[in-house]
Amino acid sequence: MNATNNQSPLESVRKPVAWPELRDEELIARVQEGQRRAFDEIVSRYKGRLYSFVLRLVKDPTEAEDLTQETLIRVYIHADKYREIARFSTWVFTIATNLVRNRMRRRSRRPRLLSLNPAPDEDDVLLDPPDPTADPSRKIEGEELSELINLATSKIPEKYRVPFLLREVNQLSYEEIQQVTGLKLGTVRSRINRARNRFRQLIKPLLRNETLLNELEQLEEKMLEDKDEE
Amino acid sequence: MSCNKAREWLSLELDGQLPHDKTISLEKHLERCEECRLYRVDLHLGQRLLLATEPKLSDNFEWRLQLKLNQTLQEVAQQAAMPWDETSWGLKPWLRNFVLSSAVGLAVVLVIAIFVLPTSDSQFEKLTMEPNVTGPVTTDPATSLSINRMPSRPTIFNLPVRTPSSGTIHMTSSQPRSPLIPTQTNTLTPWSSTDLEDLNTIIGLRESNEQLRTLVNQLRVENRLLKRQLDTTTSVTKDQGVEDE
Numbered sequence: 001m002n003a004t005n006n007q008s009p010l011e012s013v014r015k016p017v018a019w020p021e022l023r024d025e026e027l028i029a030r031v032q033e034g035q036r037r038a039f040d041e042i043v044s045r046y047k048g049r050l051y052s053f054v055l056r057l058v059k060d061p062t063e064a065e066d067l068t069q070e071t072l073i074r075v076y077i078h079a080d081k082y083r084e085i086a087r088f089s090t091w092v093f094t095i096a097t098n099l100v101r102n103r104m105r106r107r108s109r110r111p112r113l114l115s116l117n118p119a120p121d122e123d124d125v126l127l128d129p130p131d132p133t134a135d136p137s138r139k140i141e142g143e144e145l146s147e148l149i150n151l152a153t154s155k156i157p158e159k160y161r162v163p164f165l166l167r168e169v170n171q172l173s174y175e176e177i178q179q180v181t182g183l184k185l186g187t188v189r190s191r192i193n194r195a196r197n198r199f200r201q202l203i204k205p206l207l208r209n210e211t212l213l214n215e216l217e218q219l220e221e222k223m224l225e226d227k228d229e230e
Numbered sequence: 231m232s233c234n235k236a237r238e239w240l241s242l243e244l245d246g247q248l249p250h251d252k253t254i255s256l257e258k259h260l261e262r263c264e265e266c267r268l269y270r271v272d273l274h275l276g277q278r279l280l281l282a283t284e285p286k287l288s289d290n291f292e293w294r295l296q297l298k299l300n301q302t303l304q305e306v307a308q309q310a311a312m313p314w315d316e317t318s319w320g321l322k323p324w325l326r327n328f329v330l331s332s333a334v335g336l337a338v339v340l341v342i343a344i345f346v347l348p349t350s351d352s353q354f355e356k357l358t359m360e361p362n363v364t365g366p367v368t369t370d371p372a373t374s375l376s377i378n379r380m381p382s383r384p385t386i387f388n389l390p391v392r393t394p395s396s397g398t399i400h401m402t403s404s405q406p407r408s409p410l411i412p413t414q415t416n417t418l419t420p421w422s423s424t425d426l427e428d429l430n431t432i433i434g435l436r437e438s439n440e441q442l443r444t445l446v447n448q449l450r451v452e453n454r455l456l457k458r459q460l461d462t463t464t465s466v467t468k469d470q471g472v473e474d475e
Contacts, residue, residue, distance in 0.1 A: 047291060052284040065288065069295045073302055146283040153280070167245065168280045174247065193241040200272045203279070207272055216275075219282040 024088035031079045039076050046072070046089075050096055053165050056153045057100050067103060071096040090176045093166060097180055104158070142219055145212075152202040156195050163188050164195030231259045236266045244273050 019027070019041040030038035050071055055064035074095050082091055156164060163181055166172045172180065177188050206212060239256045242248040248256065260267050421429075 043292060043295065047287060047295075048284060051287050051291075055285050061285070064285075065291060065294075068287075069291075069298055072295060073299050076299060077302065077306065142283075145279070146285065149279050149283040150285065165280075168277050169284065174245070189242065189247075192245075193238050196241055196244075196273055196276065197237065199276055200269070203276060204272070207275055212275075216278055216282055220278070223282060 025084050028075075028079055028082050028088055031076065032082070039079075042075065043072055046092055049170055050092070052169055053093070054096060054100055056150060056165055056169075057158070057161060058103065059150075059154050063103065067096070067099050070099055074099075086179055087176060089170070089172065090179050093170065093172065093176075094180045097162060142215065142222075145215055145219070148206060149203070152199060152206075155202055156198050160191045160195035160198065163191045164199070167192050168196075231255060233263060233266055236260070236263065237269055240266065240270050240273060243270075244277070 017037075019037065022030075022038075022041070024042070024045070027038045027042050031042065047068060051064055051068045054067045054071075055061060058064050058067065071092065075092060082088065153161065153165070163177050163183070166177045166180060167174075174185055174188050174192075177183075177192075178185050181188065183191070200207075236256060236259045239248055239252055243253065243256065260270065
């Protein structure tokens with residue numbers, strides 16, 4: 001109810017809130033007021049981005065989902081601590097990055113007996129046999145392409161990977177990445193540059209595949225369709 | 231411009247961070263360098279690939295999130311309602327164990343201190359029981375005093391006393407007359423043996439002092455008498471001497 005607009009209380013109650021049109025900062029303000037629906041909208045916007053970011057760091061889908069849920073729960077529980085000094089996305093990714101770091105630290109103290117994931121930087125060979133890039137005319141399907149890209153990402157050193165993913169996938173600015181990671185601006189720039197260089201080296205054979213562009217365009221179309229449906 | 235520098239600038243250009251003047255320099259380099267042109271294309275492709283191949287969440291993600299959130303909220307509410315609950319202490323297990331073990335250790339130390347370490351009374355008893363202890367021993371200083379138990383009072387001076395009638399001087403020693411010493415009939419201020427010795431010494435000295443004073447007075451009197459006698463004798467002798475001539 002907004003008395004300054006001279007609306008009757010009933011009108012303001014009847015008028016539905018256009019949740020998708022609200023900015024992230026407005027949504028979190030409503031969460032601070034106790035509106036659970038605002039939190040549902042935040043979940044809808046951030047679950048994919050967070051999961052993608054976290055999965056490409058921890059490499060385990062179950063663990064990545066767990067950390068994504070933990071991040072969103074913390075956003076809800078500690079919503080009152082958010083101040084509009086920084087963008088909401090910066091705050092969310094700071095929580096996620098810290099959770100991932102803690103998990104990686106715990107993992108390094110207790111090494112896994114069995115690892116299904118290859119260690120990063122073992123070698124520059126991107127692909128296990130069969131090697132789809134061996135034949136440039138071989139069609140690479142969407143899921144296979146996703147696996148290749150995820151594999152390439154996992155081979156980027158972790159200290160470069162975090163700023164790289166924040167920039168490439170989540171489109172955070174250099175200043176926001178600086179806030180999330182606590183690195184200096186120059187360090188953020190140089191790490192992103194090195195990560196891109198490394199990533200390019202790893203996917204270079206893939207980039208020469210003749211069918212890649214077609215597949216990529218199909219994937220992008222599908223992505224847009226999915227967004228429209230939502 | 232080197233290719234390394236150009237690639238650095240290409241990364242900044244992709245993010246819209248390259249200043250305008252550097253963009254011009256970069257374009258000039260790219261006109262000449264095919265490798266860097268290819269690098270620029272690959273950078274854009276790589277970004278598109280990353281965005282297009284974002285991993286998908288499981289279908290029941292949101293349902294499980296809501297369940298987990300509700301459980302967390304219940305736990306938080308429970309902690310807020312019952313902060314004294316042992317399970318909701320919020321203390322880490324290692325801290326709780328540390329506090330408990332410290333308390334147990336402190337209790338053990340206190341028990342040892344109370345029951346094992348010697349007290350001051352028992353120490354005193356030990357000392358008094360030892361046969362080689364020199365000096366005065368008072369087993370029960372708080373009980374009534376007896377003159378008989380007191381150490382003998384030293385007679386510091388055997389003082390000569392002249393009786394005027396007899397003209398003789400004889401030595402005597404006097405009895406203590408201090409009102410401070412508890413008599414046999416009186417009890418019960420506890421006196422240590424050292425205190426008693428000191429008191430006896432003081433009494434002795436006072437007696438001596440009195441005796442000396444008495445003696446001095448007597449000697450003065452005698453001196454006067456002797457002088458008078460001397461004067462008388464001298465005058466008689468002078469008279470007799472004059473008559474003989």
